[in-house]
Amino acid sequence: MQQEQIQQDDVNKAVWSACDAFRGGIEPSTYKDYILTMLFVKYISDVHKHEHAKLMKQHKDNEKLVDAMMAKQRFVLPKGASFWDLYKKRSEAGNGERIDTALDAIESANGSKLKNVFQDISFNSDKLGDEKTKNQRLDAVIEAFGKEELDLSPARVGKLDIIGNAYEFLIKHFAAGSGKSAGEFYTPPEVSDLLAQLLDPQPGDTICDPACGSGSLLLKCGALVRDNHNSKSYELYGQEAIGGTWALAKMNMFLHGEDNHHIEWGDTLNNPKLTEDDNQKLMSFDIVTANPPFSLDKWGHDNAAKDKFARFHRGVPPKTKGDYAFLSHMIETMAPKDHGLLGGRMGVVVPHGVLFRASAEGKIRTKLIDEGLLDAVIGLPEKLFFGTGIPAAILIFKKKKTDDKVLFIDASREFKAGKNQNLLTDDNIQKVLDTYKARESADKYAYLATLEEIQENDYNLNIPRYVDTFEEEAEIALVEVRKERLTLQSQLADLETEMAQYLEELGYGS
Template sequence: MENQTSQSLYQALWNSADILRSKMDANDYKSYLLGMVFYKYLSDKMLFFVAETMEEETDNLTEALETYRKYYDDPETHKDLIDVVKSEMSYAIEPDLTFTALVNEINMGQFQLESLAQGFRNIEQNDEIFVNLFEDIDLYSKKLGATPQKQNQTISAVMKQLAVLDVAGHDGDMLGDAYEYLIGQFATDSGKKAGEFYTPQPVAKLMTQIALLGREDKKGFTLYDPTMGSGSLLLNAKKYSKEAGTVSYFGQELNTATYNLARMNMILHGVPVENQHLHNADTLDEDWPTQEPTNFDGVLMNPPYSAQWKADAGFLQDPRFSAFGALAPKSKADFAFLLHGYYHLKLDGGIMAIVLPHGVLFRGNAEGKIRQHLLEEGGIDTVIGLPANIFFNTSIPTTVIILKKDRTDRDVYFIDASKEFDKGKNQNIMTDAHIQKILDAYQSRKDMDKFAHLASFEEIKENDFNLNIPRYVDTFEEEEVAPLTEIATNIKETNAKIESQTKELLGILNQLKGKTPEAQEELSAFLNQLDL
């Protein structure tokens, strides 16, 4: 069922995007699409809840809306019903502003854009968790059409396409599925790096499972992602924790539109309000969180690669960076992100997983200094080389670095998983079997031929604290040498083939005639040189 629903979700998004893509950049229209999908989700969920509460359960939205209107318009039941809905949902949408009612108006040619804008405003005012949630969706944008009438037509057309979606009953990561689909399909339409807000599911699975390993039963697990994008990396914890309802999510995102998507994503996943701690700001510029808790059981990060940052000398006094005696270069913030995450990692049992480009493993100068310091204090536990071309926005191979603060040893385990993928049409794909192979190796910490190696601190020191994976895992495959008799047979066969093809060629050449005496003379000289 899930797959079928996903297919219809993708089809409806594709059709809706078709309406918008001629008018605006992919980065703009994903906000409209996902905002409206989210509004439909809130609306449908509420209608089904009302029908169930009033013991008139149905899976038909029109019937659910009729039930809602009946009790909403009845002065006897109105207040109690709204109280129940608000206490359960944290919001209530008027019957006339539900997505279902608005689509009915569209079909009758009576829809006004203001009704949807009012619906958005009402949701935002219902509860602090919804404040400014739809702020990136400008329903009166000239991009939608030059006149109010054209804007109305565009939004109406999109809503009609989305009306077929069973979003309330969709299994799995609804907004995440939609978001990943949009990035995958439309990344090429977008001038910006469309992939930077989403970590591919296989990589997210691997990182989350490592962070939760042996702690799946822990109640009140705290997870932090300082570059959270749409929140999908954090939300993977729901799949692997047996106490998913008690996990607390801490996340920060610089881009406001993406931050709002993460908030929607949390709500779509039913994360209790008290377990969501999301922040919209620049992670490197100013530390967050600074109020308790400031250290976490798990830190997961897929920061923007080789980003610019201020790197002002004042940061050397910042407790996140001061112990390392150097700052990440201005043009490559990779180590600044890594140290920020590491700073927020719990001392006892905390596990951090971060994805970065391979350069962090071997670049010198300030980065070399920071890397050496981390290795000397045993902070780097494991280095995993991932295949190339598995991310949306870059084809370069990346590495997952696992960090811990409470290690007694300073060895580093290297896994070369660069060959662990299936070839896809546009991207390479890591399957569950590939991920399992990496996890098994990670847990065993054993040497495995051409795949994994446990390097002692002395070995790393001899390599000048360079962590480039090929220095530690030799994946060189010697070519098999064929037996001499086989080589002799091949030579004979090749010679015979050359002889027969030469004869054929000569036969053709001998039929050539020069058109002039000079040309004939030249041709004869050429054939003589070939010993014919």
């Protein structure tokens, strides 16, 4: 009998409900890693269980042959290490130790694919409480993931990206509740959509995010190549400094079917890992895109002047603000203008200070503009990003420009207001895209500035200097206002007379 197709909403609700095992006693910033890791283990276990049953049926229960075939599956699952092995013993003592042992076995059995992915997560940690409390919590988590709603076998999932979407759903909701640190691993989906579409990834492109967080921006770029060109000919590269977030990115890639990715763990500014020629040269990419940490303090200023890759030849950014450090790195990794169909291009989210701050940043900004690399400045609404209410901007750079102008777009006033976060709607995004493609001035929304105009503004890119959004106040018709005022005064006098009559009839007259 054919199994019923799984529904995205049902999976999302079920995995969110699984968090109940931790709520009230543990912060989401702590338990998110346990939930996301358990979802990954559950998924590969359900796939393994499904494939094993199918092969046993095909090969008449020839266990030895089936075991040999299972060893060549996408993920190898050692005996005793599947979710269902953990499920059988969930009510016994030692859940934390059993889960950690299973993760070690899974990591070892899958070689370089899952190397170090689980090293920063321990289910046997005191973070989960004393031994009794920890065991009860893990029992509840395993029980929740064992429910029918979370049967993630291929027969139920089909070809839909149910699991990857559920993972993104969890990451988004954890980000919403995790405060300021959320921005370190999550970019709102609408911003990722906008950035990816502005950069227009093509078949054959190499795409890099040097501050990739959970990898959502890279995944959006890859999805555009598949959706717009029916092609899987692209390569995704990334680097992430935080070990736990790097692990999230790796699992996120696998759950979205992006097995052929290159996500490195390390500090991009101080130790770039995406290199070639025995670490003597930075790799270059058709698309470079990121939402790096805003104004990062202690980014590596002291070592920048002697950087072996000469990334800061336009100037060394200030010690306490790493925005131009990320920009400088990204610019140096853009492919040349004659590479591929569109040449090297770059899109990055920055705080507005990047547009106008002077001193060292002003000097770097001046050189980037004079080199003809800056293509567009797009102002976004406030309260789009988790952990900060400040508005941000998107900068687009291109190696292959058709003019020496810069397009300014003020999209800051067009959004859907949310309770805690504002959202970009599909219409908001489409208006930005249409305006960017048209590359023309639009009243109170966009302005195509010449290099001379930018120079006259001392290379200040503050959007209001170029896009006039001033709305004249409506003229006040004083004669009509006076006429209305006299009418109201007359009506008030009549009411006062009427009120005095009522008071006299009730015996309150003077």
